Amino acid sequence: MAKQHISFTLNGAQTDVLAEPRELLIHVLREQLGQTGSHIGCETSHCGACTVDMDGESVKSCTVLAVQANGTEVTTVEGLAAGGELHPLQEGFMEEHGLQCGFCTPGMLIRAYRFLQENPNPTDEEIRYGMSGNLCRCTGYQNIVKAVQYAARKQQSPQEA
Amino acid sequence: MIPGSFEYHAPTTLAEALSLLGQYGDEGKVLAGGHSLLPMMKLRFAEPEHLVDLNKIDELKGIRESNGVVHIGAMTSENAVIASDVLRQHCPLLPEAARNISDPQVRNRGTIGGDIAHGDPANDHPALMLASEASFVLKGAGGERVVAADGFFLGTYWTLLEAEEILTEIRIPAFKPNTGYAYCKLKRKQGDWATAASAVVLDLDGDVCSRINIGLTNVAPAALKATEAEDLLRGQRIDDALIEAAAEKVMAACDPAEDLRGDIEYKTHMAGEMTRRAIRLALQRARG
Numbered sequence: 001m002a003k004q005h006i007s008f009t010l011n012g013a014q015t016d017v018l019a020e021p022r023e024l025l026i027h028v029l030r031e032q033l034g035q036t037g038s039h040i041g042c043e044t045s046h047c048g049a050c051t052v053d054m055d056g057e058s059v060k061s062c063t064v065l066a067v068q069a070n071g072t073e074v075t076t077v078e079g080l081a082a083g084g085e086l087h088p089l090q091e092g093f094m095e096e097h098g099l100q101c102g103f104c105t106p107g108m109l110i111r112a113y114r115f116l117q118e119n120p121n122p123t124d125e126e127i128r129y130g131m132s133g134n135l136c137r138c139t140g141y142q143n144i145v146k147a148v149q150y151a152a153r154k155q156q157s158p159q160e161a
Numbered sequence: 162m163i164p165g166s167f168e169y170h171a172p173t174t175l176a177e178a179l180s181l182l183g184q185y186g187d188e189g190k191v192l193a194g195g196h197s198l199l200p201m202m203k204l205r206f207a208e209p210e211h212l213v214d215l216n217k218i219d220e221l222k223g224i225r226e227s228n229g230v231v232h233i234g235a236m237t238s239e240n241a242v243i244a245s246d247v248l249r250q251h252c253p254l255l256p257e258a259a260r261n262i263s264d265p266q267v268r269n270r271g272t273i274g275g276d277i278a279h280g281d282p283a284n285d286h287p288a289l290m291l292a293s294e295a296s297f298v299l300k301g302a303g304g305e306r307v308v309a310a311d312g313f314f315l316g317t318y319w320t321l322l323e324a325e326e327i328l329t330e331i332r333i334p335a336f337k338p339n340t341g342y343a344y345c346k347l348k349r350k351q352g353d354w355a356t357a358a359s360a361v362v363l364d365l366d367g368d369v370c371s372r373i374n375i376g377l378t379n380v381a382p383a384a385l386k387a388t389e390a391e392d393l394l395r396g397q398r399i400d401d402a403l404i405e406a407a408a409e410k411v412m413a414a415c416d417p418a419e420d421l422r423g424d425i426e427y428k429t430h431m432a433g434e435m436t437r438r439a440i441r442l443a444l445q446r447a448r449g
Contacts, residue, residue: 001166021169021212024199043162044200045267057240057269063199064270067169068216111266132351133264 006070010035011079017066025061025069026050029076037077037106041135048134051107052076058114060133077106080113088154089113089147098147100138108134112148121152164202171214175221175300175329178213182325183302185211191327192216193236193275196267197284215327221274226251226335233331235274240265242273251335254362258289258344264352277313278328280320280383283354287314287384288376289344290331292360298330299323307332314383339365341447343439346378347431349422355379356422357431359387359411361439365447368398375407375439379422380415380432387411390436404440408433 003018010033019028029035029052038061041049045063052061053075080087089112092098099105108131115122115130122130127148128141136144172178182189190209192198193216201207215221221236224245231251233242242248242259249256255273262268262276262285276286277297290297290310297313299306299322313321322328336342346358358378364371373394375387390410397403417428 001168004169020166022164022166024163027163043203045196048264048266051266058266059269060266063196063267065169065195065199065214067171068214115265129351130265133266 004067004070006066008069008071009073011075019066021065021067023066025052025054025064025066025074028066028069029061029074035076035078038110039103039106041103041107046135047104047107048111049104049107051111051134053110053114056114058111058133075110075113077109080109087113088151088158089116092147092150092154093144096143096146096150098139098144099136104134104136104138108136108144112151116148116152116155120156122148124149162203164199165205165208167202167209167212169212169214171217173217173219175218175327178215178218178327179300179302179325181211181213182327185213187324189213189324191278193278194238194267194271195275196263196271197275197279197281221329224248229335231333231335233273233333235278235328235330236272237274239263239268239271239273239276243268252293252333253336254289254293254342254344254360255333258285258346258360261285261344261346261348261351267352273331274328277331278320278322280314280316280318282314282317282381282383283379284384285344285346285355285358285378288358288360288378290333291376291384291386292342292344292362292374293333294362294374295331295333297328298332299326300329301326305329311386317382319383336362337364338449339447341365341443341445343442343446345435345439345442347435354422357415357417357428357435359432359435359439361436361443363394363440363443363447365444370394370397370399370444375411375436377411377415377432377436380417380428382416382418385414387414387436389414394440399440399444404437407440408437411436 039049041047050062188210192214222234295310344360347356355378360376363373377385390407412433415429
């Protein structure tokens with residue numbers, strides 16, 4: 001099948017790539033564009049390790065065709081840190097020990113990034129519901145919830161967190 | 162895992178999509194949210210040669226109410242269903258139930274029309290549609306037909322929808338002030354498919370149940386309408402004895418498949434229990 005031209009914005013940069021219709025967004029991001037932050041986990045849309053932000057919504061990039069990203073704005077974990085400064089979420093995961101092996105972390109971070117825009121001041125329960133599409137087999141989630149709360153506090157009042 | 166090769170089409174109008182489907186017939190397949198179809202294509206359970214993506218067709222999205230009927234575009238996402246003020250006011254069963262479908266990422270892509278048209282007995286909307294007396298608008302190159310949800314679900318991955326047709330809209334009679342509703346879903350964890358679930362919508366005139374519909378999820382080869390249980394309750398003052406009798410009728414109608422969620426006996430029993438709970442909650446809500 002002929003490759004198709006896909007033109008989209010990736011982490012703020014205009015990006016052009018050729019891909020077959022059957023290629024999934026996660027494969028193009030990792031293999032063609034070298035953005036290996038997003039991970040391939042279950043490949044069946046259950047685990048959330050491949051989560052990216054597409055046009056302001058969290059999506060699982062193992063279940064989105066690369067051609068469907070044409071014309072969209074995509075943010076991956078590589079787009080979070082700015083100007084050499086960690087994003088408050090990245091800092092939160094570090095401070096609160098929100099990871100152990102780290103495999104799920106890029107998906108957790110990029111989902112939490114969107115979640116905190118949907119709900120800037122969440123309860124623990126709301127975090128658990130809002131992050132329920134991301135599985136972690138190490139932490140038991142408690143420290144992930146704390147890390148998201150850390151970022152929520154820091155984003156609301158940057159000096160205090 | 163990567164799907165087999167196919168040609169990708171992204172029409173921007175319904176007319177264009179119908180013409181593509183008419184052209185490719187059995188070799189074509191409609192892509193909605195893709196969270197059932199793409200995994201099936203990766204496993205080669207589905208190998209369409211032409212994929213017609215409906216995501217760019219704006220006329221298939223949106224929710225409105227007019228003259229007592231709620232109209233939902235088939236490509237409306239689950240998260241849009243949850244966020245809809247129109248539904249909260251006129252059909253609150255759907256946003257409440259959709260909160261327990263899968264997870265936030267999947268609900269951004271997954272659509273109500275895809276959930277219905279896929280014909281998976283584990284999907285939640287089929288039973289919700291049976292309970293809310295929904296009808297579906299099916300469009301083909303030759304015109305459109307409107308069919309009732311009751312009778313649409315024929316078997317596993319098998320519905321009345323023909324290969325050249327697209328489900329474009331769901332129509333649901335707006336709930337009335339005396340309508341009570343509930344969807345009780347037993348699941349192993351947030352986002353899982355139902356081990357068993359029961360959707361109940363009923364009207365109370367005084368103490369008498371004047372209308373009731375019960376839909377069951379994942380306890381038969383297709384979403385099941387529990388007509389014998391409904392017949393037992395319609396026109397009655399519903400008490401504990403009647404609820405128990407209705408639960409017995411529901412369990413007698415179940416024909417679940419054994420899997421990791423449980424054996425046949427357990428799932429059947431849980432379908433009865435979910436129905437008892439759903440009837441009680443619906444009654445409570447109808448009384449206001």
